[in-house]
Amino acid sequence: MEEIRHRLDAHGVKFTPQRYCLMAFLMENEGHPTAAEIFDGVNRLDPRSSRATVYRNLKDMVEAGLVREVAVEGRSARFDAKGIPHHHFICDKCGGVENMTWFDVPRPPAGAVGDRVVREYELILRGLCSSCVAASPTLSVRTGGISTG
Ligand SMILES: [Zn+2]
Ligand SMILES: [Zn+2]
Numbered sequence: 001m002e003e004i005r006h007r008l009d010a011h012g013v014k015f016t017p018q019r020y021c022l023m024a025f026l027m028e029n030e031g032h033p034t035a036a037e038i039f040d041g042v043n044r045l046d047p048r049s050s051r052a053t054v055y056r057n058l059k060d061m062v063e064a065g066l067v068r069e070v071a072v073e074g075r076s077a078r079f080d081a082k083g084i085p086h087h088h089f090i091c092d093k094c095g096g097v098e099n100m101t102w103f104d105v106p107r108p109p110a111g112a113v114g115d116r117v118v119r120e121y122e123l124i125l126r127g128l129c130s131s132c133v134a135a136s137p138t139l140s141v142r143t144g145g146i147s148t149g
Pocket of ligand 1: 091092093094095096128129130131132
């Protein structure tokens, strides 16, 4: 409870029981739930939260930098509670979003940034997750994959 209250405070977001439930749900579910899944989860914890309230809180918390929205083309956006920095891996086949241990990425060159103010950056790696690779054993052999060595 205190950790979540502290996080909300640190980002200038007023503590409400609904926001608490939303953060608690996201911190316990690292599988990058969609907004609909978050609503279902929050509703189990606090049946008084309306869908509109949950969605509005989710949007506010993304804007406050507490929650990250991971866009997945052609599918619903996924969300996670920001804590430990990490990159994402999105599977082309099953659409699964996985966390990848953080590794440093070079800063973008000033010319590419222009007048923008960069707050943060992270990578999205795409390809096939290990279960999809296992389900199609010839694939990795045929394509050779991208060598990471
Ligand atoms: Zn997959
Ligand atoms: Zn994540």
